[in-house]
Amino acid sequence: MLKYILKRLTIMGVTLWIIITLTFVLMVSVPGSPFNDQDRNTNDIVQENLERHYNLDKPYIIQYFLYLKSIITFDFGPSIKQSNHTVNDLLSRGFPISFELGMVSIVIAVISGVILGIFAALKHNGIIDYAAMTIAVLGISIPNFVLATLLIQKFAVDSNMLPTARWESVAHMILPIIALATGPMAIIARLTRSTMLEVLTQDYIKMARAKGLSPWKIIVKHALKNALMPVVTIMGTLLAGILTGTFVIEKIFAIPGMGRYFIESINHRDYPVIMGTTVFYSAFLICMLFLVDIAYGLLDPRIKIHKHDGDRP
Amino acid sequence: MNILEVNHLHVSFSTYGGTVEAVRGINLQLEKGETLAIVGESGCGKSVTANAIMRLIPQPPGRITDGSILFKGQNLVDQSERTMRHIRGRDISMIFQDPMTALNPTLTIGTQLMEGLKQHKAVSKEEARQKALDMLRLVGIPNPKERLTQYPHQFSGGMRQRVVIAMALICEPEILIADEPTTALDVTIQAQIIELFERIQRETGVAIILITHDLGVVAKVADRIAVMYAGQIIEKGTKRDIFYHAEHPYTLGLLKSVPRLDIKEARLTPIDGTPPDLFSPPKGCSFAPRCPYAMEVCHEVPPIQTELEQNHHVYCWLQDKRGKALMAQTATKK
Ligand SMILES: Nc1ncnc2c1ncn2[C@@H]1O[C@H](COP(=O)(O)OP(=O)(O)OP(=O)(O)O)[C@@H](O)[C@H]1O
Ligand SMILES: [Mg+2]
Numbered sequence: 251m252l253k254y255i256l257k258r259l260t261i262m263g264v265t266l267w268i269i270i271t272l273t274f275v276l277m278v279s280v281p282g283s284p285f286n287d288q289d290r291n292t293n294d295i296v297q298e299n300l301e302r303h304y305n306l307d308k309p310y311i312i313q314y315f316l317y318l319k320s321i322i323t324f325d326f327g328p329s330i331k332q333s334n335h336t337v338n339d340l341l342s343r344g345f346p347i348s349f350e351l352g353m354v355s356i357v358i359a360v361i362s363g364v365i366l367g368i369f370a371a372l373k374h375n376g377i378i379d380y381a382a383m384t385i386a387v388l389g390i391s392i393p394n395f396v397l398a399t400l401l402i403q404k405f406a407v408d409s410n411m412l413p414t415a416r417w418e419s420v421a422h423m424i425l426p427i428i429a430l431a432t433g434p435m436a437i438i439a440r441l442t443r444s445t446m447l448e449v450l451t452q453d454y455i456k457m458a459r460a461k462g463l464s465p466w467k468i469i470v471k472h473a474l475k476n477a478l479m480p481v482v483t484i485m486g487t488l489l490a491g492i493l494t495g496t497f498v499i500e501k502i503f504a505i506p507g508m509g510r511y512f513i514e515s516i517n518h519r520d521y522p523v524i525m526g527t528t529v530f531y532s533a534f535l536i537c538m539l540f541l542v543d544i545a546y547g548l549l550d551p552r553i554k555i556h557k558h559d560g561d562r563p
Numbered sequence: 564m565n566i567l568e569v570n571h572l573h574v575s576f577s578t579y580g581g582t583v584e585a586v587r588g589i590n591l592q593l594e595k596g597e598t599l600a601i602v603g604e605s606g607c608g609k610s611v612t613a614n615a616i617m618r619l620i621p622q623p624p625g626r627i628t629d630g631s632i633l634f635k636g637q638n639l640v641d642q643s644e645r646t647m648r649h650i651r652g653r654d655i656s657m658i659f660q661d662p663m664t665a666l667n668p669t670l671t672i673g674t675q676l677m678e679g680l681k682q683h684k685a686v687s688k689e690e691a692r693q694k695a696l697d698m699l700r701l702v703g704i705p706n707p708k709e710r711l712t713q714y715p716h717q718f719s720g721g722m723r724q725r726v727v728i729a730m731a732l733i734c735e736p737e738i739l740i741a742d743e744p745t746t747a748l749d750v751t752i753q754a755q756i757i758e759l760f761e762r763i764q765r766e767t768g769v770a771i772i773l774i775t776h777d778l779g780v781v782a783k784v785a786d787r788i789a790v791m792y793a794g795q796i797i798e799k800g801t802k803r804d805i806f807y808h809a810e811h812p813y814t815l816g817l818l819k820s821v822p823r824l825d826i827k828e829a830r831l832t833p834i835d836g837t838p839p840d841l842f843s844p845p846k847g848c849s850f851a852p853r854c855p856y857a858m859e860v861c862h863e864v865p866p867i868q869t870e871l872e873q874n875h876h877v878y879c880w881l882q883d884k885r886g887k888a889l890m891a892q893t894a895t896k897k
Contacts, residue, residue: 453659453664453665454664454666457657457666457730458667459651460619460657460659461651462648462652462653462679462682463648463652463679463682464648467682471670472667475670476669550668551668551669551671551716
């Protein structure tokens with residue numbers, strides 16, 4: 251187990267390094283600089299001084315190592331655009347909000363998706379099944395930004411039931427979370443339904459019935475765990491989807507999360523912020539994927555993450 | 564006294580192609596502590612019969628359309644699902660063909676063994692564990708303590724079937740229905756499992772319905788045999804009756820189609836033709852189209868039961884008094 255985790259951690263480190271390098275290459279290859287704002291009218295000398303201050307006059311290779319150093323020490327320095335804030339400030343301010351939005355959405359997506367999927371499977375070809383799957387298809391095919399706009403129009407503008415934007419109370423959270431969670435929920439519901447239908451035809455389910463177990467016990471104890479396996483497998487992809495989804499949703503609902511800084515930093519070529527947010531997002535996602543794999547191993551005893559391989563016959 | 568009596572049981576399935584009459588009026592009796600073997604070729608309705616007794620026919624598409632299943636006088640056909648849940652696993656247990664898929668891969672053997680017991684009996688955790696250990700010992704699994712916490716994938720096929728048998732017997736049921744329990748295993752393991760059945764029956768006195776198409780297995784363990792063909796029982800009797808005094812042409816064909824060590828025969832004789840289409844079963848005897856001795860009446864009228872000896876019954880016009888007379892007539896004419 252320990253060996254496995256160490257191996258995984260090494261791979262995660264390498265992955266992160268590749269992402270950092272790619273981000274750096276992309277960053278310097280995109281034309282423009284933080285300081286050639288047309289309307290600021292800075293003269294050449296000021297510009298040069300600024301560039302020297304932020305080490306932008308150094309050769310790329312030196313800059314690259316400076317970035318690596320800043321990442322290892324987890325000190326990205328001040329933002330170029332908002333020089334009274336360090337990148338760490340922005341991260342620690344934005345991350346909790348983005349995390350809340352993302353996590354609540356994924357939890358809601360998983361719970362409601364699984365429940366919807368189970369009911370659809372149990373009432374296979376019944377009204378509930380068709381209704382659930384219609385919702386699911388809609389959920390998958392409507393992009394979250396369209397859904398967000400529709401929700402705002404319906405519930406905030408037309409009926410004034412919920413606030414249009416910002417992140418202040420529970421009421422503010424409802425629409426962005428629905429917008430963000432619907433897509434993943436639909437995917438999970440469809441997947442749960444199909445795997446559940448398959449699992450219910452398995453011999454061990456018949457065996458459980460032959461033991462005299464109640465239908466409810468059979469579903470919870472025998473079917474669900476097996477049916478959730480594929481759901482756990484796609485959790486990684488869904489998490490990545492939710493993460494990019496937060497950029498869009500935060501923008502639409504004016505939520506002061508990390509996504510906003512990320513997008514602004516790219517528009518403004520705010521190099522330290524780009525680097526900081528990218529590294530942070532990547533590291534976060536990589537850790538989540540790691541957790542998903544661990545969870546998968548715990549759920550399915552056939553997947554061994556122990557050192558020795560048991561006594562397979 | 565009969566612990567189980569199946570009378571005139573009919574089961575059909577509605578499919579897109581029409582209604583399949585999988586079981587068509589079978590009668591079976593099972594006595595306390597005996598082994599009844601049901602034999603017949605693939606698709607003749609053996610599993611459907613077994614599932615019907617457990618009331619585990621998937622519904623829809625399946626339905627018990629007629630008949631009764633009397634377990635100690637109680638008609639299982641009329642029982643509610645709730646009552647059936649109390650009977651399943653506690654009074655009547657079932658074992659399926661493939662031990663590789665009959666165990667849940669995500670639960671330990673211990674959990675799966677004990678859940679049936681906990682469902683039916685008020686036992687403490689420790690009592691349940693103890694009983695599970697006893698059962699594993701009974702079915703011959705070494706190191707039961709360690710095995711209890713292991714998962715199915717850590718067991719070989721034969722060991723899994725032993726676990727399944729332990730699972731089925733843990734509540735000390737009175738009837739064990741084993742649907743081809745050895746078909747998926749290799750030959751040496753088959754023999755071990757069959758011996759296990761014999762031993763278990765000696766030790767627990769459970770009555771066993773053994774479904775198989777392996778006549779070798781039948782010869783070894785069965786007390787009585789029912790031969791099924793196309794959803795009907797065509798001959799039934801004691802093991803002796805069937806192996807030495809079989810009268811139905813199909814049973815004879817079946818016996819001729821297995822290799823024997825005691826008689827030197829150049830070749831096995833397969834039964835020509837294929838079983839009838841159960842969407843529209845023949846009007847008369849369902850074996851008539853393949854029967855080398857079929858008479859006109861066989862194609863028109865379903866045969867009635869003829870008692871050859873006590874408890875040796877055959878459904879065949881050839882064995883009917885009138886049929887016999889007719890045969891004698893034609894024989895003398897020639
Ligand atoms: N769920 C079902 N839907 C439709 N038809 C079914 C269903 N289950 C069984 N049947 C039909 O019932 C008939 C008997 O099937 P059954 O499984 O009892 O055969 P069997 O004697 O057990 O054969 P085998 O030796 O292959 O196990 C088959 O012709 C099959 O087509
Ligand atoms: Mg079968």
